[in-house]
Amino acid sequence: MDTQNASSSEKSDFVRDIVAADLREGRISEVVTRFPPEPNGYLHIGHAKSICLNFGIAAEFSGRCHLRFDDTNPVKEEQEYIDAIEADVRWLGFDWGEYLFYASDNFEQLYEWATYLIREGKAYVDDLSAEEIREYRGTLTEPGKASPWRDRSPEENLDLFARMRSGEFPNGSRVLRAKIDMASGNINFRDPVIYRILHSAHPRTGDAWCIYPSYDFAHGQSDAIEGITHSICTLEFQDHRPLYDWFIENLPVPSTPHQYEFARLNLTHTVLSKRVLLRLVKDGFVHGWDDPRMPTLTGIQRRGFPAEGVREFAGMIGVARADSVVEIEMLEHAVRGVLNRTALRRFAVLDPIKVTIDNYPEGQTEEMDVTNNPEDPSAGTRKVPFSRELWIERDDFMEDPPKKFFRLSPGREVRLRSAYFVTCNEVVKDAEGNVIELRCTYDPATRGGAAPDDRKPKATLHWLSAAHAVPAEVRLYDHLFASPFPGSDGRDLFEDLNPASETVLSGCLVEPALEEAAVGETVQFERLGYFCVDPDSTSGAPVFNRTLTLKDSWARMQAKTNA
């Protein structure tokens, strides 16, 4: 029973099953995985799935996971991205230790192996142009045909390849191709390009090279050099696996890694395409890679999602081979789960309305003891000042309330959390008839929020003492895209952007404890949601990003009756 319970709480999926079997049956003695980002953009939540898989497996099976940059295309790659990727993987909570690699570390070895292939008669320099190569490749249903340069001698190929390296030829003039099978049903076998001429500086190797290996020629060989046992990638590389294996078999590589593919993550109401994310940033649809609406790890972090929530989410969704789109609510559920356990509770009023307690002594202030986190007694309590003039949330009052509205209204008594019961006696309006102030009385016997006669108001409100409240800016965030499937049914992706994805509120008020809140800290504004201190905050002028709302059954009820 115990072992059953223990094993059922372990993560299990087809990749872990394969690793476990390989270990059990002695095909490997230690599992070695790798996370191989190309430094041409920022990491997003989809990468988090892969990171959690690769680092997670290594940890669970006492192996190791390498961080390797797949930096074989200098025209798209930048040091900025390398730095950001390292920071994001660390933020997610993973450590590659000494195992930091770059495909570019292997450029010399890769070059040597390319010449090996040439000497074996398994690679050749092709003078065809890019367009000609495409034409010669054939189509999905028709075989390709041989390039006229396919049968050059190894000597000539070696000479040409060396001259490609030395910079003698312009971009696009020649490529090195593996000589495999122009008639293969798998297009990756139709003499794939393995080296191209790119007179372009590389973030790491500078101008040492003007020819660069393609992904197919670099990835598996880098795996072999590092001793990777399980090279885990996404489904679109399935067709490349035979080619991956071909290079491993035809080259004198030091180990025999294997590739396994899983379905990449898709999420509703957002998009996980580096191309589109780049465009959102470059065209100003968002404020940057770290915009709290972005699905990038840096954006998610600024939004206030804890790394633990992201990891929990990765565990929830599993790993399989079927294409899927996960509802973003699952991510939000995981995030709320950790925030509920860890976030300190605070009072904040986003849309204030004045409350005056007529029978409370003018000039008096009390320090009320308020629980920091009812889920975690060890978080203790804090003092929140209470006085005669208060702010409450405008939404928490209705002059003419519908049946199920339990909050404040004329003649009704509610509890001010951890303070007193108050009753609304009078509604003050301006010339236009807008409610501008509520005149209330309090019951001194209910100090702390409990009545000696045990009567229980149907609602508990959050509040702020007017004299002590700190002004703040609060940014409300919602899904980046209004449609769950952006760009579906032929719509332009950008038409589906949610116009209400960001709402900036000024004139919000927060309790004094928040005046000097630490950037990056996420707290719960009681009854409103989770909010994260934004780096735009300055001393005494905090800025908060709404991470997520609390689940709101009142709002749900409203929506249902309105529908």
Added chain:
RNA sequence: UGGGGCGUAGCCAAGCGGCAAGGCAGGGGCCUUUGGAGCCUCCAUUCGUAGGUUCGAAUCCUACCGCCCCAGCCA
């Protein structure tokens, strides 16, 4: 019409010949000094479809249907 994959609830996903896990979402209820959280409970007589094998099929076989990926000198 070539090659490679995938179809289990609204969504994700276990299941590996013995009678459909779990989570998210949703419904109902309890509880509550957050209309939060928590707790209880309901939610697939059926696994893309049709045949077949078997005492027994989501699991094996056959055919069909649907969806995804591949024709970068991107990864």
